[in-house]
Amino acid sequence: MSVSSTDAQQHRLPQPILPGFNPDPSIVEANGVYYLVTSTFEYLPGIPVYRSTDLSNWEQVGNVITREAQANLRQTPTPGGVWAPTIRHRNGVFYVIVSIMFSGHGCVLYTATDPAGPWSDGVRIPSVDGLDPDLVWSEDGTALVTFASWGKGILQVAVDLHDGSALEEPRQLWSGTGLLTPEGPHIYQRGDWWYLLIAEGGTERGHGVSIARGRSARGPFEGHPENPVLTKRSTDYPIQNVGHADMVDLPDGSSLWVLLGVRPVGFTRAFSPLGRETFTAQVHWENGWPQARLLPPNQAEGPAAFTIDFAQSTELDHGWISDRRLPATVGRHDPVQGAFVLSGEHNDVSLAGAPMLGRRITHHKGRVSLGVNVSRGCGGLLVRCSEVHWIALEATETAGKINVTARASLAGIQSTWSAELQGENLELHVNFTPAPARGANAAPIVGGDRITLLASTDTEHAVLTELDGRYWSFETTESFTGRVIGAYARTGEVGLLHYTVSPDLADFDSKES
Structure with missing residues (x-):
């Protein structure tokens, strides 16, 4: 099945694509194959790696953290641990950068030539004093780590990926739109523009996706005039808490977002027994800005045996x-x-x-x-x-x-x-x-x-x-x-x-x- 983001194709994608506890998704395409990772917090092995050729059928091919020394979670309190990994691919190497919160590890970068593993022991990046790190390479090939910092908004620092050392002081990139907890940043280049996608509003009912753009990966960035560009807060939509999106471009020129959300149940639809799951949103581009559409759940009521x-x-x-x-x-x-x-x-x-x-x-x-x-x-x-x-x-x-x-x-x-x-x-x-x-x-x-x-x-x-x-x-x-x-x-x-x-x-x- 060829990948397309037409309405018919989008309806054929399962929604969610990864049901159950699979929050903070990040996706990358390499040689026509899609790979996706999610958060695991206190559980091991950490950071599942899912593989798909059609964005519909996903197979877990491995995990990034398969040795306890890669994360050392034994003394990590709940809800600490492995938060919000980002997966990227460059020159035959896969990169996963992640925050290991309340553990003493901080930001860690893992690498592998095969996403199924084994993955490296990890390189710590001390200058990233925050959460939800993203990895992108600027116009001149410099590795840039963009991350959220409580009370400071979205920060960025240039890093030597071999030893984790900072090449500059971290600097503020964008403070978002004023909503609670700007976090989960991801940066992409599309044409002459660089886009900064973030989550805002907290990962509960106020969650949403906001976006800014600029002419350089280093900024400055200007926010979309209608941010947040995707949210379901204060609605009766069957998917709530939507946010923490990552993007992948599709062969037809459109894009797809993977993002977290919950499926609340009950008379007041106030409780989500499965936790945060991975959903998709169809994305078209108009006047240099993304227009996202989130379709309702279409999963069967019960699991496959x-x-x-x-x-x-x-x-x-x-x-x-x-x-x-x-x-x-x-x-x-x-x-x-x-x-x-x-x-x-x-x-x-x-x-x-x-x-x-x-x-x-x-x-x-x-x-x-x-x-x-x-x-x-x-x-x-x-x-x-x-x-x-x-x-x-x-x-x-x-x-x-x-x-x-x-x-x-x-x-x-x-x-x-x-x-x-x-x-x-x-x-x-x-x-x-x-x-x-x-x-x-x-x-x-x-x-x-x-x-x-x-x-x-x-x-x-x-x-x-x-x-x-x-x-x-x-x-x-x-x-x-x-x-x-x-x-x-x-x-x-x-x-x-x-x-x-x-x-x-x-x-x-x-x-x-």
Whole structure:
């Protein structure tokens, strides 16, 4: 399929193109192939690299941060970590520049000749004392890093990319239009103009895209007279918080923006359970300025089926992530048990860096099931937003009986529900269903989506509780991430047998509750 930005083509692009926790997207084209990266904050491996030839079908081919020494996140507090990477390509080399916040690393530049990796250890750039760095080369080939600085607007500094040293003092480039938090800058050359694209208004409901242009990559820049050029604030549009855009030119002379946004749910559409996702906006050019159009979501309600049998899979794919550590450090494949075994460290999931293994939740509706062996440990299924906002199904086995406890943590306040099951082949389940808009007598039902926690064996099943998902949504947790679901171990060894994502929410066959 050839890439075009006509209305028909744009309608064929999935919206979002990367569902679930994939904020702050950046995109680059190299030799007819598109590569895209997003933020990962406290999770490792960091900075997923997605590849596409048609802007519609995306495959994760690797991650930039695959060694803990590249970022050192173990002591990084939430919501710190890997913020807003920018990916660029020049003379056969791929560059990713990023802020690693509240970690002591600051701005770091990684390089690779293959975007699938491996990526370099990284070069620190001390002069970039801010966030959301962008990389561009000026007319004379000088590398310019443009970044946001709290209270100072958008700054820029010339840098030696080999050692990270500054070639000048950072200087102010543009202060934006006066809206909250000018950030996320990106600079492009198009014809005789250089364009500076930024986000303003904060990454919540006031978010938007503003743009300025000038005759040099170094400025000065003059803002568009109708900034922000794209925002959905104070509207009922199904995508909100739109901003932090990056641009790629298309073969037909138009452009495409990738940008973050949320899909809020509920009667008041106030809660976004999936966090910030990656969307696209169609861009045409008129009188030297971009005109952007954001089309509504067109994703299917439920996810495509996904399953992994840990007895058959000796390696984890690129989509698995862990909290502040690499998946290889929290467990191992055990061919004797036919499982991926997580090793508990007597840590609760309320502690940063506790042993867990998860994947991004990508749809508002669906079921995730985990087959688990707890004969030698305590642990189970985990829905994580942060170390203080999480939901767990924790299981132990004693004298042939399986005890399952549902635990819900909201800002550190915990509630529990318990059940006892007999039988074998323990499975833990979580159902996600969209929030009902109306109740009895057409009365509105406030809140978020519904999260139902269940457990089953080959002979019994139990529904432990149903929760209001507003408390584990982006607007409530303020963790900058979305829901990640997987497994954790608290003590001993917990064997993961299989993990399944399904759009099917049917009841358990004919088992008695």
